[in-house]
Amino acid sequence: MGIEDWGYRWLKRYMDAPAWIKTPLGRVYGLMPDSLRHGNDYPRYRAEAGLSSPGEIAQLTESRLRETLKWAATTVPAYAALATQLLSDMPVSEWLALFPLMTKLDYKRAPEQFLSGGCTAAERLPMQTSGSVAEPFRFSLHKGVSRAKEAAYIESFGQRIGLSRRDVVLSLRGRNIRGAEAQSGPLQSYEPIKRMLWISPNHLDAAYMAGHVDAAVAHGVSFIQGYSSAVYELARWLDFNPRPRFTDAVRGVQLFSESAGPDMVALIGRVFGCPVLVHYGHSERAVMAGSMPDDPRYFVWPLYGHVELVDEAGRSITAAGVQGEVVATGFDNRAMPFIRYRTGDLAMWSDKPPHPQLPGYPVLERIDGRNNDYFVGRDGRRIPVASLGGLRPPEFLQIEASQYEQFEPGRIVVRLQSPAPLDPAVLAVFDNYFRTKLLGLVEPELQVVTHIERTARGKRRLMIQHLAASSAVAPDAAAGGMSA
Numbered sequence: 056m057g058i059e060d061w062g063y064r065w066l067k068r069y070m071d072a073p074a075w076i077k078t079p080l081g082r083v084y085g086l087m088p089d090s091l092r093h094g095n096d097y098p099r100y101r102a103e104a105g106l107s108s109p110g111e112i113a114q115l116t117e118s119r120l121r122e123t124l125k126w127a128a129t130t131v132p133a134y135a136a137l138a139t140q141l142l143s144d145m146p147v148s149e150w151l152a153l154f155p156l157m158t159k160l161d162y163k164r165a166p167e168q169f170l171s172g173g174c175t176a177a178e179r180l181p182m183q184t185s186g187s188v189a190e191p192f193r194f195s196l197h198k199g200v201s202r203a204k205e206a207a208y209i210e211s212f213g214q215r216i217g218l219s220r221r222d223v224v225l226s227l228r229g230r231n232i233r234g235a236e237a238q239s240g241p242l243q244s245y246e247p248i249k250r251m252l253w254i255s256p257n258h259l260d261a262a263y264m265a266g267h268v269d270a271a272v273a274h275g276v277s278f279i280q281g282y283s284s285a286v287y288e289l290a291r292w293l294d295f296n297p298r299p300r301f302t303d304a305v306r307g308v309q310l311f312s313e314s315a316g317p318d319m320v321a322l323i324g325r326v327f328g329c330p331v332l333v334h335y336g337h338s339e340r341a342v343m344a345g346s347m348p349d350d351p352r353y354f355v356w357p358l359y360g361h362v363e364l365v366d367e368a369g370r371s372i373t374a375a376g377v378q379g380e381v382v383a384t385g386f387d388n389r390a391m392p393f394i395r396y397r398t399g400d401l402a403m404w405s406d407k408p409p410h411p412q413l414p415g416y417p418v419l420e421r422i423d424g425r426n427n428d429y430f431v432g433r434d435g436r437r438i439p440v441a442s443l444g445g446l447r448p449p450e451f452l453q454i455e456a457s458q459y460e461q462f463e464p465g466r467i468v469v470r471l472q473s474p475a476p477l478d479p480a481v482l483a484v485f486d487n488y489f490r491t492k493l494l495g496l497v498e499p500e501l502q503v504v505t506h507i508e509r510t511a512r513g514k515r516r517l518m519i520q521h522l523a524a525s526s527a528v529a530p531d532a533a534a535g536g537m538s539a
Contacts, residue, residue: 059206070230074245077246093206093207100203108415120147123394127392128140130173131169131171131172132169133168133169140153151361156395157397159399162192166193174197178197194339194391196390197389201390212332213278215345215348216306216309224278225251225252225254225267225271226252226254227254227280227285227289228280228281230253236257241255260455268298268301276305280311283314283315283333284517286310287315288456306329309333310332310334318447333346333353334346335419340360341383341385341393342355343359352405352407353419353422360383360385360386362381364382364402364404375406377403378402379402379403381401383395401423402422404418424518431497432464433496450481450485453477457507457517458519462521466498469500476503
């Protein structure tokens with residue numbers, strides 16, 4: 056096990072420490088070899104993340120999937136009944152089909168049933184994620200393995216745009232800054248190990264942007280990583296307040312954690328004049344995918360985990376262009392294997408050729424967000440939030456952000472963040488836009504606000520849906536919903 060996982064319990068203390076403590080520690084730590092920092096398996100994961108031989112990838116993927124399923128069936132109580140059914144001469148696809156589809160709720164109800172008896176408590180790294188729900192989801196990673204593997208793949212992802220360990224990164228990914236809430240408190244914090252300038256997630260509004268840009272210039276930032284919404288807001292501010300000394304120095308942008316529409320990516324790319332990559336992954340570390348500088352599709356790393364798409368009834372989707380839910384089977388987490396895990400994210404397979412540099416990689420044409428990212432019409436029809444993307448009227452440039460919240464079918468609250476009141480004519484354009492896009496089935500209630508609250512991690516939730524899935528009928532294919 057590497058130092059990264061051994062010292063994980065002290066990570067917050069390190070991040071909150073003053074610069075005179077972090078700087079010398081970071082310099083010493085940076086001199087340590089990868090095998091000591093991340094563990095002995097880190098070089099292997101880096102090599103696997105860069106494989107480009109379709110034959111080798113296919114062989115390793117099948118072997119890794121077979122090992123994962125066998126381990127789960129023989130050591131995890133929830134899958135014990137399957138152990139005798141896994142015949143050595145059975146195709147691995149048939150093995151996989153024997154396992155049930157699992158949801159986050161299944162793991163929450165009986166978490167101990169999904170812990171492997173083949174790993175001790177000392178080999179488990181307790182984690183939790185709350186996402187957009189009130190109750191945290193608690194699970195276990197494999198200590199010394201899961202986080203090391205993720206770090207290797209993230210480094211490989213950064214190399215697609217030339218990011219190296221010598222570069223300084225501006226991070227807009229929601230790490231709280233100690234003392235930021237105090238008057239005149241620090242709004243940025245520099246972390247010397249990963250050479251990252253962190254920005255307070257509670258200070259991402261226009262009033263603070265100039266200070267963040269000045270700090271980025273002072274630290275020599277050349278790359279940006281962050282939540283799509285946060286980087287988009289920075290780009291919008293720069294579009295109206297050009298700072299070429301900053302934007303000209305940025306050589307690449309990586310967007311994490313949130314769905315990014317084509318219009319968002321286009322604006323970010325235009326403002327910074329560099330490649331913009333979009334990343335897909337989740338805290339459970341069962342799947343990871345990312346775009347390429349010349350291709351916006353999502354290329355799934357085949358040796359990180361196995362990906363399926365299923366419809367609402369759980370049936371497999373293999374045809375391109377048909378929307379389904381992402382189901383992931385993660386490799387290498389022996390402490391708590393995630394097998395056929397329904398992520399709640401919607402995507403569709405691509406019908407275009409694979410990328411020449413990534414042969415053998417499964418390709419998702421796009422990822423449309425969560426399966427609860429929808430509006431419910433007055434007739435019960437479910438309309439995806441993604442239907443509001445695409446070309447928008449120029450009046451949208453007058454608002455800083457938007458958010459939707461639904462309490463009853465056929466009605467939504469649309470919050471428009473603007474530092475000043477909006478002209479009635481502009482509001483009329485917004486009203487018509489939402490009515491048209493929502494097929495006349497949803498009545499928009501426009502609310503102009505000066506600030507839209509963020510989560511503790513700095514995310515700005517686009518859709519807050521209070522209606523249960525039972526409130527909606529089967530999605531309308533014409534509206535881009537999930538097809539049966």
